[in-house]
Amino acid sequence: MLRQIDWFPLWLSLKVAVIATAISLAGGLLLAYVLARRRFRGRNILDAVVTLPVVLPPTVLGYYLLVLLGRSTPLGRAFEAVFGFPLVFTWQAAVVAATIHSVPLLVKSARAAFESVDRNMENAARTLGASEWRIFFRVTLPLARRSIMAATIFAFARALGDFGVTIMIAGNIPGKTQTMAVAIYDAVESGNTLLANAMVLVISAVAIAILYGMNRLEGDRLF
């Protein structure tokens, strides 16, 4: 029975989510640290821009990205010039979608985690001659580690489950850009209940595992 199921969407979803989470982590942690610790002009605007993907409907967000990254736009052309293929309607576009979908959550939680780190720790490190980078990696990040790991898992879950943004800029091309969330929608639409059930079960199992992992990190266990 399982032989009949095409597992490509699951692998694609996992691949996309892992890459998107990695990108979110690299950019998001830096952004969160800057928002938590630096006072500068436009800080509130930056904060609002980062939060926007949470409030906008995913399809609206996807449409904006399409307008921004389409083949005829400067950004789209730049991408095509560098990588030799257009971004939209490729699995790389699904990565962009998943990243945009997950990064605000990561920034929000990481920022709270950084803000909870005692500033005296960082100041002590400064008087001890540590550079700002060294303070970030040796003091602030280790002290915020647990919350940031929880935030990362949460961001991964968001990246894994994105539907609206993905379908707008990556489309629904079986074997190419069809992620799990899109494939489930497709299966239900076409009456393929077996496929839909199998994929829903797999995704649910992954989600519960994520929840369990997060609760372990937060300190109290679910089970």
Place this chain on the structure above:
Amino acid sequence: MAQLECNIQKAFRRGEEAPGFQLDVCLECDAGITVLFGASGAGKTLTLDSLAGFLAPDGGRILLHDRILFDSQSSVFMPPQRRGIGYVFQNYALFPHMTVEQNLAFGIAHTPALERHRRIREMLDLFGLTAHAARMPRDLSGGEKQRASIARALIRQPKLLLLDEPVRGLDYQLRHDFYAVVRNIRQSYKIPILLVTHDVTEGFVLADRIAVYRAGRIVQTGTPDEVFLHPRNAAVARLLGITNVFSGTVEELDPMSDTSVIRTSTFPVKGPYLPGRLRGDKVWFCISSEHVALSAAAANDRARDNQIPVSIVEEIPTPSTIRLLLRVHGEAGSSNGSGTPSQIETEISRAAYNKLGLATRKDWTATLPKAFIHIFPEQSE
């Protein structure tokens, strides 16, 4: 030229940590312990933070060993990393995810391994932490945390050491251990040490010099003796815990016998001569409670100054002394506001207390020796 010269101003606007607060500090320190004393929120910690470089003042200049750390005119702001200042935080700020040894090593990461190792051993030994080198900060006692924090601050051989209320939350024994540690540091490191406290005793025990803070400014500096015997004004006197602060008007001035007489609303007080004052001037004066002598009313000796008939209204025991609140006769329990001396406080040893047999008697004489009457040369605000 002093080792540390600091002259800084900073205004805190709305929405900042201390809105409407104005810091305006002028301080010069040489090797030895300078205690920054004052009430909470008077600007002591803000001064330390400005020196360390966590806070950029609006104006002024900070010089340490002739190096410019901050200068608003030439817009020099040296980052904390390069200032060469050791800072011991109120909560010690030991890195909780590192062992004591790793905490010490953090500040000298760029030193060659052998030298680094030697210096860590030396510091662990000096502060009695050798046995705790591999422990995490959470497994240390309060006193050990404090010593580790001081060791970490000193391992880079700073040119200035800042201590922010270091004994807060430590018990009596640990406080005294700490005082010994700080005195040792003063002996072996010839650097200025700035220590923030709001504990009068601590200031007296440790300070080579005291700087008294009030509302963002240093209102008086001097040796502990100078400051305690000659507070600049009534506010400083009260900050130092002197309760006998009274107001009156100058009635007589006699430079020949070095005497002035101040008329208060209840009794006249003879004090040292006041240069530059006129009869009728309103002045404030104080006398610390341990200088107020108490004797039986019958033994009233006319020859002595400032004998005031009193009765005892309250006895407050302290570990080594008894504090007595005395009501001045003829002032039937009126309020003690605005410098009216209706109540005087004295502090006597337990031995003297037992000898006087206080409980049995009602009428007493309080003597305020002329030499210990301190009249404020400056108008109190």
